[in-house]
Amino acid sequence: LDYQHVQVPFEITLWIMLASLAKIGFHLYNKLPSVVPESCLLIFVGLIMGGIIYGLNDRSPPVMDSDIFFLYLLPPIVLDAGYFMPSRPFFENIGTILLYAVVGTIWNVFGIGFSLYGICQVKAFRLQDVSLLHNLLFGSLIAAVDPVAVLAVFEEIHVNEKLHILVFGESLLNDAVTVVLYKLFRSFCEMPTIKSVDVFAGVGKFFVVGLGGVLVGLSFGFTAAFTTRFTKDIRVIEPLFVFLYSYLSYLTAEMFHLSGIVAIISCAMGMKRYVEANISLKSHTTVKYFMKMWSSVSDTLIFIFLGVSTIGENHEWNWPYICFTVIFCLIWRALGVLVLTFFVNRFHVNTITSKDQFIIAYGGLRGAICFSLVFLLPDFHRKKLFIAATTVVILFTVFIQGMTIRPLVDLLAVKRKRESAPTVGEQIHIRFLDHLLAGIEDISGHWGQYYWKDKLEYFNSKYLQKILLREYDQPKSSIVLLYEKLERKHAIELAQAGQLGHGPAHPSFLSSDRAARTDQKLEDTPNPDVLDNMQEILARNLYRIRRTGPAYNRHTLPGDSEPTERAEQILILRHKNL
């Protein structure tokens, strides 16, 4: 036995296997996932696993490595989120999302940080040694809403598209703010004195981190699109480029201390439409499928690891601090959403209702990002307290909020997502309105979103498409594409329906065939259904034309007998089978 040799890949494979089997297990009982979100179940599995490891080894199970989380587990999920991001609602609400993500997160960080510092001043709690800066640092990591947790819960409750994109977009874009504030406070903790220059540098850094991420992402995205122009002869490695370039964009951004999440999202959104046009249909299926598969596995592993890491002796249980953290997280988020939405609603016709506001505030789940960040903290004597508080906040939000949000959505009758895709007619009208509004904005001199969208489309068709698309001279309208897809689907349905229909039966042929078999061989022959199927196929495909036309004739060549007529017959025969 040589376990050492294969240990690393073997254990990784086993963990992934455990995650996948757990997922299958939950779905075998249909009732369970409809009540408890999958994320809770997975954390629960993790807790059990952690307990087993703790019980067997008699020491704390290994915690999730922050490097593994940020380098290997997070990127697939964010890539999936960016690639399948519905771009229309995202860009329509980009202002509101940015407001929540930037101002809202800063509000939460300072709100939680200062009020926890206030709690620390109460002598009875014995927390006087936690400085303001440490509280702010803790606030910066606990304030950020987690995209993985949000996605896991919101994908199951099907709220309306706008509400979904507001919460989810915020959770993705607040990464830039979190990264900056976290690193700022961490470096402040290690500095002897803090000058006002440092504070201003921090503010400037925010723009660098965010916009730098967008730039890195877009440049990698366009390079990916450009590369897929040349893959026509080796279709088999096409899907690879989508993954390679987006991963590179994430790593490059992380390397330069920019926001990796923002980079990978920009990369995915930037490349999507060009890559899809360049690669083959099968490659595209593979890209989509594999992205979903990968993100699903990463997501599962993250929640299991969260559970495993919870068990152990890394915690310092100071209950006042922990309880107040949970309370402040809830209060400051609720306040922030109320105040910000008040301003948003003043400038928008399509306002955010108070029900939606409640769900936005309530949907602010914390997850693995906070958890990884708290372990990355420099060692100081109260780190274990912060770990304990973070763990409790995560478990509280994922379990209590995650499990009650679905009943609440039902109770409040929050507007749901529409079930059906928009019809072709609707699509035409939406496009018509877009053109109309762009024209109105143009005439009135108002530089609104339609104006910019129009300009962007112009730039895209004038320059980008020519560089990035292989067959740029024939861009197909999305309506034509949709029609083609429907047509293909219909054709396949027709073909399948033709197969299922009942052709004329030939009992004599069937029985003589059956009689010919010896009893001894009876088990080995294909079963009667298969034979029926075959006979049907033969009966349906032996067209009259083959029998009536002369096999050979001086005046006609063989096979000359009107192909169109035969095709018509095929169509009518198939129709009869419907």
Next chain:
Amino acid sequence: LDYQHVQVPFEITLWIMLASLAKIGFHLYNKLPSVVPESCLLIFVGLIMGGIIYGLNDRSPPVMDSDIFFLYLLPPIVLDAGYFMPSRPFFENIGTILLYAVVGTIWNVFGIGFSLYGICQVKAFRLQDVSLLHNLLFGSLIAAVDPVAVLAVFEEIHVNEKLHILVFGESLLNDAVTVVLYKLFRSFCEMPTIKSVDVFAGVGKFFVVGLGGVLVGLSFGFTAAFTTRFTKDIRVIEPLFVFLYSYLSYLTAEMFHLSGIVAIISCAMGMKRYVEANISLKSHTTVKYFMKMWSSVSDTLIFIFLGVSTIGENHEWNWPYICFTVIFCLIWRALGVLVLTFFVNRFHVNTITSKDQFIIAYGGLRGAICFSLVFLLPDFHRKKLFIAATTVVILFTVFIQGMTIRPLVDLLAVKRKRESAPTVGEQIHIRFLDHLLAGIEDISGHWGQYYWKDKLEYFNSKYLQKILLREYDQPKSSIVLLYEKLERKHAIELAQAGQLGHGPAHPSFLSSDRAARTDQKLEDTPNPDVLDNMQEILARNLYRIRRTGPAYNRHTLPGDSEPTERAEQILILRHKNL
């Protein structure tokens, strides 16, 4: 800049990117890959990369790590090979393949080992310090034909199926022999005295290693098939199980010192038919596509790394030893093939022609497996000589033999692979003959391959299918499946042909539409082709029936107007467009 943090994944991604881009580069010029095999080009790229690294750092570039090769690069290629193995020709020729793989490899090992020992006795060559055991050890690693190299060359020359499976099957199955002989001689080198018991243990070990590999592989394969019975509700992780279980089978086999290659091939071949029946069509596309993609990347990386590792100062250039190694490799393989084929041809009706024998002997390419094994040798003073000899043999076989085999195949007019897939008629006849021959063998009491195949099929349908398939009561015959596939393809073609046909033109509508646009917005509107397309779609889909039927009528419900009639009209309209 924080390079340390992202170094590992960043460099891996860059290497894969380089490999993929190199592949694209070769295919941009169509003429190059038709003359030089891709493997040669990739080694060449590797040599250049190695030269650059050597020039910049002034020290030898890192050699390919044997662990990385055996644990990460080899499994995807072998999995792909096993999964797409044409099982019929493989099992029809299993006897011949095993003879070549087992007896042939042993013949080569001892032939090369003893003759090189003879060379070492020539005083002028100054090689007297290389013992017989070391020569045999070297023979055991240099004798094995490499599946990666064989696949890379034989996939491009399209020889007939039997010839392909003979060479390729041998290269896969000789792994068991190589593993045993290599480990045996290596442990003999470290033993003070060798008893005859050890030799017999070695012979026994061969069966354990080979059959153990088959057992491990089959058990993981059947578990994989069983697992996919339960994935109906989470289609998205289905493809994962195929990869996880086959990788686990490889790792488990390696862990127990069994043949990993044999295990993963058995796993893939065992699970294939059940997994394919259980998983969805899209999952299956993903599995196939991703397997191809992965193996293609691994293959590319292996050849590039081979090139990179060649550069450097790891070599001891004793030319007589190196030249004689190349010569003996060629001679002993040619002799082995001649002798073994003589015996094979005596017992078979369908003999192996002398042209085929020549290609089998000539196609015995060496590759990365030898290379990794030679680096795994225990340190002794002549290791660098062995490394040099291995490198030369690999480069000789891949470059000289790999580049000349295609012209030779043309020159000798070796029977090629048939281009078209067998027709339904042929398939029915083949199956009929199988049943007939099984019956004849049964009656005559001869336990031939048809008898065993029949028994296996019986066992499969009686037990295995019931356990491993989700819908085991409706197994579809492969002929019915083929028909369904053709039907679907035909339907899609019909739909596409309908789209491409020219509907009636509406010049008045078209021109009035165009006049309505302002000049200023002209660039933004979709181009005329798209408009034409849309009009065609509308014209084709506005059926007469919608206009003639009354919109509302006391006696009919809306939408009641004979759906079949409408369907017929659709079919006729579509037919007219053909």
